Amino acid sequence: MPVRAPHSPADFAAYYQLRYQVLRQPWNQPPGSERADDDEAPTTIHALFATDEGHVAGVGRLHPSGPHQAQVRYMAVDPALQGQGIGQQVLKYLEEAARQQGQTECILHARQQAVPFYERLGYHVVAPSHLLFGTVQHYLMRKDL
Numbered sequence: 001m002p003v004r005a006p007h008s009p010a011d012f013a014a015y016y017q018l019r020y021q022v023l024r025q026p027w028n029q030p031p032g033s034e035r036a037d038d039d040e041a042p043t044t045i046h047a048l049f050a051t052d053e054g055h056v057a058g059v060g061r062l063h064p065s066g067p068h069q070a071q072v073r074y075m076a077v078d079p080a081l082q083g084q085g086i087g088q089q090v091l092k093y094l095e096e097a098a099r100q101q102g103q104t105e106c107i108l109h110a111r112q113q114a115v116p117f118y119e120r121l122g123y124h125v126v127a128p129s130h131l132l133f134g135t136v137q138h139y140l141m142r143k144d145l
């Protein structure tokens with residue numbers, strides 16, 4: 001599977017660049033806004049999908065969010081390559097990492113447009129959650145691992 005952890009400084013630069021390009025730049029958020037305080041925590045797992053040519057086309061991360069619970073955040077796929085199964089592979093990699101840590105459920109806050117993607121992969125909407133940048137409605141979703 002072409003999904004793996006980022007290792008090199010170049011990997012991490014491409015990882016955060018894609019996160020910024022897909023999840024922050026369209027809302028005119030400043031560079032750096034794509035980073036989270038716990039990105040460098042030892043318990044945070046990062047995943048990237050690299051093409052055969054080495055292009056980083058998908059990213060996502062996972063962190064423990066409660067007893068036996070993990071949370072997925074910052075899922076993003078290159079807009080030119082969405083709908084080709086990349087997001088699915090990144091998510092499955094993160095879920096497997098959670099299982100290996102003994103987590104039994106996974107939660108996330110999905111953007112409204114991404115809800116069908118997560119439903120396709122076994123998640124269910126629990127409740128509406130926050131409104132990001134004043135416009136992007138999110139929904140709390142969960143799945144038994």
Ligand SMILES: CC(C)(COP(=O)(O)OP(=O)(O)OC[C@H]1O[C@@H](n2cnc3c(N)ncnc32)[C@H](O)[C@@H]1OP(=O)(O)O)[C@@H](O)C(=O)NCCC(=O)NCCS
Binds near residue numbers: 078114
């Ligand atoms: C949401 C996102 C990560 C999904 O990644 P992707 O590579 O485009 O999705 P995949 O191709 O792996 O899709 C997996 C399945 O979900 C389905 N799916 C994906 N997006 C969908 C949508 N918007 N509506 C309905 N089904 C969808 C696909 O058809 C596919 O189903 P299949 O296995 O039957 O073919 C990606 O589109 C993205 O980065 N979107 C913009 C940023 C975003 O919203 N990120 C999530 C923040 S919570």
